[in-house]
Amino acid sequence: MTGAGAGAPSVVACPNGPLIVRGDVEIRDERGELLDPHRRTVALCRCGASAIRPFCDGSHKLTGFRTVRPEREPAVVYDELTRLEPGPRGRR
Amino acid sequence: MTISAPVPVRTGERWPMRLPEPRGEVSGLVIERLRGDVASALDPAVAAAAVRRSADLLDDDDVQLALFLLYELHYGGLDGVDDALEWEPEVLAFRRELERGYEAALRALIPQPHATRDVPEALFALVEAADDGPGLSSWVETDATAEQVREVMVHRSIYTLKEADPHSWAIPRLHGRAKSALVEIQADEYGGGRPERLHAEIFAKTMRELDLDDRYGAYADHVPALVYASMNLMSLLGLQRRLRGAIAGHLAAYEMTSSIPCRAYANGFRRLGLGDEAADYFDEHVEADAVHEQLAARDLAGALADDEPDLADDILFGASACLTVDGRLWASVRAAFEAGGSALRKPLDEARP
Ligand code: FES
Ligand SMILES: [Fe+2]
Ligand SMILES: [Fe+2]
Numbered sequence: 001m002t003g004a005g006a007g008a009p010s011v012v013a014c015p016n017g018p019l020i021v022r023g024d025v026e027i028r029d030e031r032g033e034l035l036d037p038h039r040r041t042v043a044l045c046r047c048g049a050s051a052i053r054p055f056c057d058g059s060h061k062l063t064g065f066r067t068v069r070p071e072r073e074p075a076v077v078y079d080e081l082t083r084l085e086p087g088p089r090g091r092r
Numbered sequence: 093m094t095i096s097a098p099v100p101v102r103t104g105e106r107w108p109m110r111l112p113e114p115r116g117e118v119s120g121l122v123i124e125r126l127r128g129d130v131a132s133a134l135d136p137a138v139a140a141a142a143v144r145r146s147a148d149l150l151d152d153d154d155v156q157l158a159l160f161l162l163y164e165l166h167y168g169g170l171d172g173v174d175d176a177l178e179w180e181p182e183v184l185a186f187r188r189e190l191e192r193g194y195e196a197a198l199r200a201l202i203p204q205p206h207a208t209r210d211v212p213e214a215l216f217a218l219v220e221a222a223d224d225g226p227g228l229s230s231w232v233e234t235d236a237t238a239e240q241v242r243e244v245m246v247h248r249s250i251y252t253l254k255e256a257d258p259h260s261w262a263i264p265r266l267h268g269r270a271k272s273a274l275v276e277i278q279a280d281e282y283g284g285g286r287p288e289r290l291h292a293e294i295f296a297k298t299m300r301e302l303d304l305d306d307r308y309g310a311y312a313d314h315v316p317a318l319v320y321a322s323m324n325l326m327s328l329l330g331l332q333r334r335l336r337g338a339i340a341g342h343l344a345a346y347e348m349t350s351s352i353p354c355r356a357y358a359n360g361f362r363r364l365g366l367g368d369e370a371a372d373y374f375d376e377h378v379e380a381d382a383v384h385e386q387l388a389a390r391d392l393a394g395a396l397a398d399d400e401p402d403l404a405d406d407i408l409f410g411a412s413a414c415l416t417v418d419g420r421l422w423a424s425v426r427a428a429f430e431a432g433g434s435a436l437r438k439p440l441d442e443a444r445p
Contacts, residue, residue: 016216091349
């Protein structure tokens, strides 16, 4: 996903996700105001669901945004546990 | 371009951390040895026996605290402790027994995942599948009291005041695209050249906004074992080259489960009347981790699996370990809050002098 020189912009489309933009680019909002991206590498929303457009905020995962057709077979399989049961589940 | 105003980072005051209270035989022995009260006391057989005895190593206060303190020699150090102990064979031999036990417990607890196609796709599927428990962030968004929010910050402080550090151990162990991706992420974590934007410093500011002590380890006696289990997992994977795949996978899972919860945290802070300065840490992570998620899954983990296909399983193991250990931690905090209680071992007002 690299190859661009220091200032040469590059845009990479992530499957089912945002556009990753690197390099020397100006980003303006709908009214033409220059935006401060706060970082060198930015993710631009292409699903339309972000609350911080034009930047991505991860919402594409909640809306089920797809750019590639889902495969029939699962992407990950697990070994059977031999001993213990996993503890209580939760998340951040 | 503007030059940012210098901000005082009171390093001398905030590190090294003070030694905490022991939580049992093993941590007691480690604290005595680190303090220099005894010359040579760390018998690896004692560590091995403690591991064998433990019914639940993840939630074992004594073992997890002991391991945390031994790892801390590699980070900010410990107040009053000889820095040379970091590489003292006796100390390392003792730690190795605790590490062996912890790794074995994790391998027994976590079903080994395998990618059927490519590793990034497997990571996205794995993270989605783990997203089924009650989230602490949704509690903070809609229900938490101001005091519970302070508790959440205290729980997070052991890792977040040194945010990103355990994953940095992997930098010299990676090459090419994977190394470049990791450094790209870490540069952002470390503020992109602006010390006041170090994520750990933004977090410290949030602690001060909430009238919490931002010195490292200020709440070392308050936090439960699972906080140390979460921190120790990162050190275990980060400090061993053998496990470089797992630390890369850990970072990927961490970044992939951050943006959406951080938005919920920011919303919760504002619901409680906290302002932009207090919510800054979470606002920053909504945006930053939406980028990091892609970089970590595709450019770091994906490239590493391309370069070293034998590491694919370890990458997914590290991701699963992150989701399992952190999931258990945050579920236990939420459960305590839902029951109307505290998730800490002692009240927050009993801070150190
Ligand atoms: S592409 Fe990520 S929120 Fe739209
Ligand atoms: Fe961060
Ligand atoms: Fe991040």
